[in-house]
């Protein structure tokens with residue numbers, strides 16, 4: 383059944399390749415892409431059932447956040463893991479040294495960040511084959527992905543990204559603003575105040591091909607075909623990523639497409655070049671902040687640091703600790719970053735800021 387689906391996907395992909403893209407063929411291509419997405423969704427689902435989700439590679443998430451290193455064999459992933467964490471992952475000058483998921487813990491600014499070194503086999507072993515499938519499932523569950531290669535194989539970065547995208551992992555993207563309210567009858571309506579590049583019929587055809595026959599579809603931005611399909615399938619994940627080129631002690635990379643060319647971080651895991659900056663980039667990309675909790679009656683201090691996600695409110699923080707610092711409090715006083723003046727009184731809906739000092743009252 384699954385191979386049948388895969389054969390059909392290949393046929394449909396072949397047809398897309400043969401069809402030139404212009405306004406006249408747009409609807410046809412939209413239908414083909416929707417059918418491929420629906421089939422891939424089925425394949426992914428039957429696979430995750432078979433492998434029981436994480437498969438043999440399931441690693442318990444630990445710490446404040448989890449980061450996965452992915453890249454071709456011998457890029458230096460294990461060397462980097464060993465440089466940043468307490469782990470001792472085997473390093474060797476030949477390919478496929480690492481054959482399972484090796485976890486390490488990095489302490490940075492009061493945070494414990496779990497880093498997972500996964501075998502270098504996204505490509506080739508992708509599209510649901512072999513252990514690559516399990517690597518993909520580890521990636522789907524991470525908070526941040528490090529896509530890594532070395533100076534001599536910089537073209538692996540866009541290749542890996544493309545492989546991830548083909549497997550429903552969206553790299554450095556956000557879902558488009560599309561809301562689908564399914565109904566029992568009444569057909570499809572497309573609701574939007576925003577000028578759309580895709581025409582209504584194409585949008586409707588794609589939605590129907592994805593198995594939705596009755597619904598109001600609200601488009602809150604100018605959508606793309608891919609964005610629409612993504613909104614209709616189950617298996618999409620959106621993962622922030624950093625691009626890393628290792629071994630810069632041996633030269634400089636060539637031939638990198640945008641946006642990777644202007645975003646990549648160059649380092650040497652082996653010689654320890656660029657590692658502090660890299661750690662800071664991880665911290666920023668994870669959206670973490672340190673706040674300081676102040677006990678009742680105490681003056682502001684930095685005795686009790688806590689790592690939180692950006693965007694959390696003081697109420698979220700209170701609910702996550704429920705200790706002598708916060709239990710059942712209604713307001714807070716804040717100092718430092720985020721406060722208009724020292725000791726400003728704020729509601730619990732105020733949001734955390736890096737280095738904010740908080741006393742619940």
Ligand SMILES: Nc1nc2c(ncn2[C@@H]2O[C@H](COP(=O)(O)OP(=O)(O)OP(=O)(O)O)[C@@H](O)[C@H]2O)c(=O)[nH]1
Nearest residue numbers: 456457458459460461474478479480502650651652
């Ligand atoms: N010159 C140089 N060599 C490095 C650097 N980082 C790693 N290496 C070397 O590259 C080789 C491969 O390193 P590993 O850390 O085993 O690479 P890996 O990505 O974990 O490889 P697999 O486990 O096979 O996927 C080893 O010989 C390392 O010593 C670096 O920054 N500069």
Ligand SMILES: [Mg+2]
Nearest residue numbers: 459460479480
């Ligand atoms: Mg390794």
